[in-house]
Amino acid sequence: MKLIYVLGNGQLGQMLKQAGEPLGIKVMFINKNTKSLIKFFDAITIETENWPKNIITQTLIKNPLFFNYNAIICLTDRLTQKKFLDQLKMPNVKWIYLSKKKTLKDAFQKLGKRLILKKRTGGYNGLYQKFIEKENVENNKQDYQQYIFEKKVDFIEEISLIGARSKNNHIVSYPITYNFHENSMLRASISFKKTNKNIQNQSENILKTIMNQLKYVGVMVIEFFLIDFNTLLINEIAPRVHNSGHWTQNGASISQFELHLRAILDYPMYNPTICYDYSVMINLIGIDFNMLWINQSSVHLHWYSKKTFKGRKVGHLNIVDNNYLRLCKTLKNLQKNLPNNYASSIEWLIKKIILHNKF
Ligand SMILES: Nc1ncnc2c1ncn2[C@@H]1O[C@H](COP(=O)(O)OP(=O)(O)OP(=O)(O)O)[C@@H](O)[C@H]1O
Ligand SMILES: [Mg+2]
Known part of the structure; x- marks a missing residue:
């Protein structure tokens, strides 16, 4: 059995733990109250760049099993991240x-x-x-x-690319994800099996350059602004699994969480198979649990069992399908069991699905 320590203990950590279970990988968390560690472990990774600082975490960052420490330090400070991107001549806001x-x-x-x-x-x-x-x-x-x-840039879309690099420089990624934000918060994402080749290639080349330069191992996510149909600008980089990659839990043969574990443990890594033509994710923010969300077979609930308060991400729904009309109907039905402020996300998703089918 492999043991991995994760710095932080939010929902991203919990989902890394869930992904590890079928592979016999034990994931344990380090929070601000952690006083001691098991002597032998296989890797240390993060689920948040703002991990708790205490004696234990200060010791762990010096451990050679801590993946990507220098990269994380560089990317966590927006100033050093921007300087790094400029040095690499990456397209950047x-x-x-x-x-x-x-x-x-x-x-x-x-x-x-x-x-x-x-x-x-x-x-x-x-x-x-x-x-x-x-x-x-x-x-x-x-x-x-x-x-x-x-x-402040005017963009036509926000997209992200989720990918991973192994120790021996093997890089894989998912089709790009389109993201809908309101008040700077991610509300919904959608990814299509049939991806836009041009944008996909551009974003993959950027991700490759950055991961290789940092000798990065594991999942990394780049958020982009699409300025026109051909021009990408990097918004920011997350050296970890990311909210916009949650659809991979139900839409791909390997989720972003499993992919990260595979990469840092040097397990076989290959391009995940995309299981559906459409993979949708809707964030559940500051609302109470409702079992009616899962009264349709293509809707998958991931509930974080956290105390609900305004503005807090308490879960997400993944909706997967191969039939676009059925998917639109599922989303409309779902709206009946969601508060009114989800209407804009659902409307955005349906518009994207319909538009995708026109081309
Ligand atoms: N330069 C910009 N021009 C226009 N909109 C922007 C710009 N920077 C950020 N935004 C908007 O604000 C959102 C949040 O910004 P950013 O990704 O930098 O913040 P964040 O707090 O790190 O968010 P998260 O951690 O949720 O990704 C972006 O997704 C985008 O909608
Ligand atoms: Mg962001």
């Missing part, structure tokens, strides 16, 4: 860091009138981010050293 000598004026000068202020570390689901418009702001001299500024 324009940005600026305001050192003590610079002011907002410099940011507007470099990036234009509409900006996003993003905290360098610790943000998720749009936390610690602020939209800034030149017209509405005074050119103050506040210190911004804990932040970077990005140009």
Whole structure:
């Protein structure tokens, strides 16, 4: 039996644990209260870049079995991530860091009138981010050293690519995923078996370059903005499994969670088979459990058993199908058992499904 320690103990960690069970891989979590470890283990990995800091985790980061430590440190700070992407000449949203000598004026000068202020570390689901418009702001001299500024880009789509690299440089990935955000939070995703070859190739080449440069082992996810039908810009990189890859649990022969475990344990790795023409994921956010969600056979519930509060991700639904009309009907039925604020996600999904069938 293999034993893997995961830093953090949220739902991503729980789903790594679930994926390990059929393969005889035991996954244990390290949280802020962990006082001791089992002596022999096979790998240490993360489920969050903001893992609890204590004596145990400080010791573990020096252990050679901790995968991707340097890569994680580089990618976790938006400033070092941006510098790294620029060095590699990767297509990337324009940005600026305001050192003590610079002011907002410099940011507007470099990036234009509409900006996003993003905290360098610790943000998720749009936390610690602020939209800034030149017209509405005074050119103050506040210190911004804990932040970077990005140009607010106009995009036609948000997409992500989930892939993995093995120790001997074998790289695999899934078809791209299209993502729908509201208030900077991921609400729904969809992936098609028949992928857009051009965007797929572009994004795979970017992922390969980044993973090879970092000698990365395991699952990595890149979030992109699609600026026009041919142009991708990197939004950010996650050195771990990711919410936009949850559809792989029911839509692919190997889920992103299993793929990550396979990569870090050096188990066989191959391109996962995509089982359905359409794989959809809907995040369940701040709502109570409802068994009626699973009254249709193509709907799969993943419930995190966490206390529900406003804005908290408490589960997700994966919906898979080969028939697009049936899938649209399933989504419409599902809406009847979801609050009204899910209507925009369902509408977006149905539009994407219909559009996909036109080409
Ligand atoms: N430069 C930008 N221009 C336009 N929209 C943006 C930009 N940066 C972020 N956004 C919007 O805000 C969302 C969240 O931003 P980002 O991915 O940087 O934050 P995050 O807090 O790390 O999110 P998560 O951890 O959920 O991926 C993006 O998915 C996008 O919808
Ligand atoms: Mg993001």
